[in-house]
Amino acid sequence: AFIATDMKGTINLFSKGAENIFGCKAEDVLGTPISNYYVMGRDEAKKIMKILYQEGGLQNYETVMIIRNGKKVNMNLSVSLLKNSNGELIGTLGIGKDFTEFKRIERQLQQSEKLATVGELAAGIAHEVGTPLNVILGTAEYLMMEMEGDDPKIEELKIIISQAEHITKLIHQLLNFSRYNKPEFKSIDINSLVRDVLKLTDLQIAKEKIKVITDLQSDMPTIIGDDNQLQQVLINIIVNALHAMPQGGTLTIANRLDISESSTPHSNVFIEISISDTGCGIPSKDIPKIFDPFFTTKDIDKGTGLGLTVSHRIVEDHGGTIDVESKVNEGTRFTVKLPIQISEDTNVQ
Numbered sequence: 001a002f003i004a005t006d007m008k009g010t011i012n013l014f015s016k017g018a019e020n021i022f023g024c025k026a027e028d029v030l031g032t033p034i035s036n037y038y039v040m041g042r043d044e045a046k047k048i049m050k051i052l053y054q055e056g057g058l059q060n061y062e063t064v065m066i067i068r069n070g071k072k073v074n075m076n077l078s079v080s081l082l083k084n085s086n087g088e089l090i091g092t093l094g095i096g097k098d099f100t101e102f103k104r105i106e107r108q109l110q111q112s113e114k115l116a117t118v119g120e121l122a123a124g125i126a127h128e129v130g131t132p133l134n135v136i137l138g139t140a141e142y143l144m145m146e147m148e149g150d151d152p153k154i155e156e157l158k159i160i161i162s163q164a165e166h167i168t169k170l171i172h173q174l175l176n177f178s179r180y181n182k183p184e185f186k187s188i189d190i191n192s193l194v195r196d197v198l199k200l201t202d203l204q205i206a207k208e209k210i211k212v213i214t215d216l217q218s219d220m221p222t223i224i225g226d227d228n229q230l231q232q233v234l235i236n237i238i239v240n241a242l243h244a245m246p247q248g249g250t251l252t253i254a255n256r257l258d259i260s261e262s263s264t265p266h267s268n269v270f271i272e273i274s275i276s277d278t279g280c281g282i283p284s285k286d287i288p289k290i291f292d293p294f295f296t297t298k299d300i301d302k303g304t305g306l307g308l309t310v311s312h313r314i315v316e317d318h319g320g321t322i323d324v325e326s327k328v329n330e331g332t333r334f335t336v337k338l339p340i341q342i343s344e345d346t347n348v349q
């Protein structure tokens, strides 16, 4: 995309490519100041002019611009000064590339690098800590068996055991990052997976005055995945939902086929599983953090902050996505989309 201005910064050329990026016609833009379109406004325009004067040009400068409807795009700008035949400065010519998508992928990469580091750590920690921990647990349980039932020291032993179990759980979850725990793929029926998970979480649900609604479509195609891992994803999300509804509430689990418009190379048919609760909700400032390792708002004995990180990783390994919508004091919905592998002869309308 090309945009040219005069020396005052008034736009006097706006190319087709620029129209595409900005979503508006050249005639709406010509004659207006370029600074209108920088998120940083006139300060940004002045900064760019200063660099142009000092260095004669500007290469790969990253800025954020405002396009139609107030939407923001990350732009990569290269700008040069224009001179007329007498060598007088008459304006600027900028070439801009929209790299919003690139920025998004860059953020995703940073996230997976974070995870890879945790994964390597996990394998080491699990090995070094796991064995002595088992000895502690085993010995404490042995002592407990040896004690008389009315011995007051039993309470202290219970503390040792429950704390050691907490560490075991932590290590277990850390291990889910580990390279050595790659998924084993086979064909899975989503409805039976959901029913199995509900059986596993049944006890806890009964305890907590939760109404469960399931809305499962019959005749769902199977997906290819690791059932243990996918079970874990659903359990993590359901347990979070239960934690969010300490006074009781409604848990809704639904699934449906999602045939998206944009065709990705492999599949554009997904099974969508949504898990909604009527709990405390997530403040919007926390939403970007909930998938980060160790982000938790729970007490130390209740949460490690790895549940969603692990779930995110698993769903990604399955080529799927996991999204969240939430309103404080109203509830939260997690949506997991898993792709269906379509063979040549399967017909999906």
Ligand SMILES: Nc1ncnc2c1ncn2[C@@H]1O[C@H](COP(=O)(O)OP(=O)(O)OP(=O)(O)O)[C@@H](O)[C@H]1O
Pocket: 173, 236, 240, 241, 244, 277, 279, 280, 281, 282, 290, 291, 295, 296, 297, 298, 302, 303, 304, 305, 306, 307, 308, 309, 332
């Ligand atoms: N359904 C929900 N309603 C409200 N808050 C939620 C919900 N799901 C997740 N959260 C928030 O996201 C945080 C991170 O969740 P995550 O499952 O990763 O960790 P955790 O539940 O705190 O610990 P654990 O590792 O035991 O799962 C939670 O501490 C909570 O603040």
Ligand SMILES: [Mg+2]
Pocket: 236, 239, 240, 303, 306, 307, 308
């Ligand atoms: Mg959790």
